[in-house]
Amino acid sequence: MAYRVVQWSTGNVGRWALRSIIARPELELIGVWVSSDEKAGRDAGELAGLDHTVGIAATTDADALVALKPDCIVHTAMADDRLMEAVEDLKKFLRAGINVVSSSPVFLQFPYGTLPQEAIDPIVDAAVEGGVSLWVNGIDPGWANDWLPLLLSSGCERFDQIICSEVMDYSTYDNPKVLFEIMGFGSALDDLPLLLQPGILSLAWGSVVRQLASALDVDLDGVEQNFERVPAPESFDFTGHQIAEGTAAALRFQVCGMKAGKAVFVLEHVTRLRPDLAPQWPQPAGKGCYRVEIKGEPDYVLDLQLVASDGEHSTAGLVGTAARLVSAVSAVIEARPGLLTAVDLPLTTGRGLGPVGTP
Incomplete structure (x- = not known):
């Protein structure tokens, strides 16, 4: 039945x-x-x-x-x-x-x-x-940063740090409310959007590092967050919206589970509206990936690339989130x-x- x-x-x-x-x-x-x-x-x-x-x-x-x-x-x-x-x-x-x-x-x-x-x-x-x-x-927070890192940890003699990253080119992600109102793309760098208000990153993704810590028996001292934004070098069009020169066009943030002054668990997002922005930041495998890095014995790096039947990684992320729930x-x-x-x-x-x- x-x-x-x-x-x-x-x-x-x-x-x-x-x-x-x-x-x-x-x-x-x-x-x-x-x-x-x-x-x-x-x-x-x-x-x-x-x-x-x-x-x-x-x-x-x-x-x-x-x-x-x-x-x-x-x-x-x-x-x-x-x-x-x-x-x-x-x-x-x-x-x-x-x-x-x-x-x-x-x-x-x-x-x-x-x-x-x-x-x-x-x-x-x-x-x-x-x-x-x-x-x-979902996929993030979700299986890209709960089951994937926990599975990899089972192949460790020891781990010193676990980093779960979303490294994405958002140039085809069409969700204006999230991108402009919540994440603050296209706004002045000193105008903090909802996502970057004090404590919000830790509220949204602190659950990721705390779940990993709980599952792996690490008693955290606390959770810290940080972020960095990069301005558009010139004005450009983004899915029908104008991103003005000098406004936010790339975002990198981290939420860190701390133990004895060290970030043992790190949730990181690297988001660009164009792939050429902030070249010094981590680069994705393909157009976008979820990456799990374990530093320990041995070191592991797992890049999970997403590509849907329409060729888009952004579509694949939506499918992955939905299917994870229904499964x-x-x-x-x-x-x-x-x-x-x-x-x-x-x-x-x-x-x-x-x-x-x-x-």
Whole structure:
């Protein structure tokens, strides 16, 4: 019997999650929530970009979808600019007895030590009350900096430092709200956007270094953050927006888990609007990669390149985030009630997604 699933949003990630749900033989799509009247009433297959319909119409009626009592909601609605509202949405689902896999808010992928306990307890209480589970993950924060480094660490005699990096050319990433409002590209260097406000980087990615530390039995002294921005050398056009000379065009930040004055775990992002900017910073493998470096015995460097069928690494990142969530739906439904982290789940794979038929 297939698990009954509702897809919550059909944006950059949600569209791909919808495709992934439809492709999974162990899942049954029973509803789709959308935020706009323009999408309401349209078939899920159309919204997923498929060449066929699936007989499920999207709706803006959230209560009607909750009333369906699905086994799980795949929640991919953007939360960067509405964190507390998103948390309330998740709690509502959980209290209704619905399991949730979600791509946000990202600090919930491992909130311990990052959020105060009084912020965590109501979420756990809602899950226990409903007898269900919540799991927040993706690709970053997610499997590129939880399971990948943990797997590599199993091949070490010892490790002295683990660095997880996203090194990306964002020249084809079309998400103006994230790029301009949240990350501050195209703004004056002394005008700090939301992402670079004090404590925000550690709130968003401190969970990564704390989860690694917890899984590897390292008692951190604290978490520190730093960033550097590089201006555009001249004005240029970026996906229909003008990036003025002297405004922010490249960003590098680090969130570091500290022990005895040393950065034992490092989460790093190197983001460029053009590949020629900040040549002194780490360079990607291909147009973009997730990199795991372990310094110890032995040293390891793993570059994970992403390329989707359209040739774009940015598309591949969206697919990877969505598929990671959908792949875990069954495991989350079958898990203990509460707030789950990556180390709470068994290995989830792409089982059933390979080619069919005989060669």
